[in-house]
Amino acid sequence: MPKYSVERARDVLDRPFSLGGLTLPNRVVMAPMTREFSPGGVPGEDVARYYARRAAGGVGLIITEGTYVGHDSAGSSARVPRFHGDEALAGWAAVAEAVHEAGGRIMPQLWHVGMERAAGAPPVPDAPRVGPSGIALDGSQSGKEMNQADIDNVVAAYATAAAAAESLGFDGIEIHAGHGYLIDQFLWAFTNRRTDAYGGDIVGRTRFAAQIVAACRESVSEDFPISFRFSQWKLNHYQARVAETPQELETMLGLLVDAGVDAFHCSTRRFHLPEFEGSDLNLAGWAKKLSGKPAISVGSVGLSNEFLEVFQGAQATVTDIGELLDRMERDEFDLVAVGRALLGDSEWLRKVLAGQVGELTPFDRALIGSLH
Numbered sequence: 001m002p003k004y005s006v007e008r009a010r011d012v013l014d015r016p017f018s019l020g021g022l023t024l025p026n027r028v029v030m031a032p033m034t035r036e037f038s039p040g041g042v043p044g045e046d047v048a049r050y051y052a053r054r055a056a057g058g059v060g061l062i063i064t065e066g067t068y069v070g071h072d073s074a075g076s077s078a079r080v081p082r083f084h085g086d087e088a089l090a091g092w093a094a095v096a097e098a099v100h101e102a103g104g105r106i107m108p109q110l111w112h113v114g115m116e117r118a119a120g121a122p123p124v125p126d127a128p129r130v131g132p133s134g135i136a137l138d139g140s141q142s143g144k145e146m147n148q149a150d151i152d153n154v155v156a157a158y159a160t161a162a163a164a165a166e167s168l169g170f171d172g173i174e175i176h177a178g179h180g181y182l183i184d185q186f187l188w189a190f191t192n193r194r195t196d197a198y199g200g201d202i203v204g205r206t207r208f209a210a211q212i213v214a215a216c217r218e219s220v221s222e223d224f225p226i227s228f229r230f231s232q233w234k235l236n237h238y239q240a241r242v243a244e245t246p247q248e249l250e251t252m253l254g255l256l257v258d259a260g261v262d263a264f265h266c267s268t269r270r271f272h273l274p275e276f277e278g279s280d281l282n283l284a285g286w287a288k289k290l291s292g293k294p295a296i297s298v299g300s301v302g303l304s305n306e307f308l309e310v311f312q313g314a315q316a317t318v319t320d321i322g323e324l325l326d327r328m329e330r331d332e333f334d335l336v337a338v339g340r341a342l343l344g345d346s347e348w349l350r351k352v353l354a355g356q357v358g359e360l361t362p363f364d365r366a367l368i369g370s371l372h
């Protein structure tokens with residue numbers, strides 16, 4: 001199997017790519033990573049510098065940490081940045097400006113945690129935990145089943161955030177629909193037990209997500225890119241599946257394409273694992289093939305283990321990216337997101353393209369505690 005070499009890395013990764021009206025200089029994306037360094041929900045200068053360092057290191061696109069949309073029940077932490085309110089939006093404008101000055105491009109990841117909200121969480125401690133059926137990921141009935149007004153309010157909150165992103169100078173948006181948070185709670189049959197138009201088969205379960213995408217699409221320019229991040233796995237449910245078969249996946253993606261998605265960001269913990277039997281394609285490979293839209297892959301690029309093992313104390317070491325280059329050479333997917341390797345070393349891409357892999361600073365769990 002061909003391995004990493006500087007020439008191969010340059011040929012494969014250092015090629016431009018068009019996403020809606022946006023041209024990316026290369027194929028590497030910074031994965032969204034919650035950092036909780038925004039006291040009161042306001043990103044400060046240190047957050048701007050943190051993202052600007054990754055832009056200066058050459059990544060083609062930065063997707064920010066998840067940032068809460070303007071709905072009372074959206075969030076769970078006072079240190080996760082919000083994407084609403086004058087102060088937080090002014091902070092975000094400064095982040096976008098710093099990234100652009102460093103030569104980068106940036107999209108906020110718009111987030112609503114749904115049933116994952118902690119009791120009494122800010123900014124409105126009394127706001128309920130909400131979800132499609134009030135059922136949490138552990139199966140407990142511990143929140144409010146959303147009614148039509150709740151659904152409409154969340155859809156509107158996403159649309160407002162999308163419009164704000166464009167007016168603040170961001171280069172697109174990403175909708176966080178993975179990992180068991182609100183939108184994913186609708187997509188996943190285990191947390192969505194509704195018997196109305198928002199539940200049932202994959203068509204019903206995709207309706208909420210598609211309405212959010214359509215509302216965002218309507219509130220921004222036609223060529224303003226919308227990325228949709230989804231996953232099969234959920235927090236603490238690593239065998240979970242939204243789509244059991246390629247046919248279900250095709251139905252779901254088709255509805256989202258019709259609503260206005262420009263790219264699918266397919267969250268897997270290991271990019272090299274096949275998604276369905278009988279094919280080597282990973283989730284992003286299937287998404288590209290079935291939807292005809294650009295796909296972003298992610299998961300353990302350049303590292304020896306996957307990210308949840310890190311939270312359990314495992315140490316990651318730097319690994320060869322030959323298999324990634326193989327898959328991208330075959331056009332299985334278009335872009336690759338890199339998470340922890342870019343936390344370890346903001347210059348990850350520059351070093352990979354310069355043949356300085358031996359000089360990469362490996363990711364270490366302790367790095368999560370600082371915004372370096």
Ligand SMILES: Cc1cc2nc3c(=O)[nH]c(=O)nc-3n(C[C@H](O)[C@H](O)[C@H](O)COP(=O)(O)O)c2cc1C
Pocket residue numbers: 031032033034035065066109176178229267268269298299300301303306307337338339340341368
């Ligand atoms: C500290 C940390 C925070 C994360 N926060 C988010 C997040 O806010 N939104 C999201 O979609 N994924 C989040 N993820 C998942 C990453 O985007 C990525 O999919 C995962 O780390 C796998 O990529 P990697 O193996 O290159 O690190 C987070 C991961 C880490 C390590």
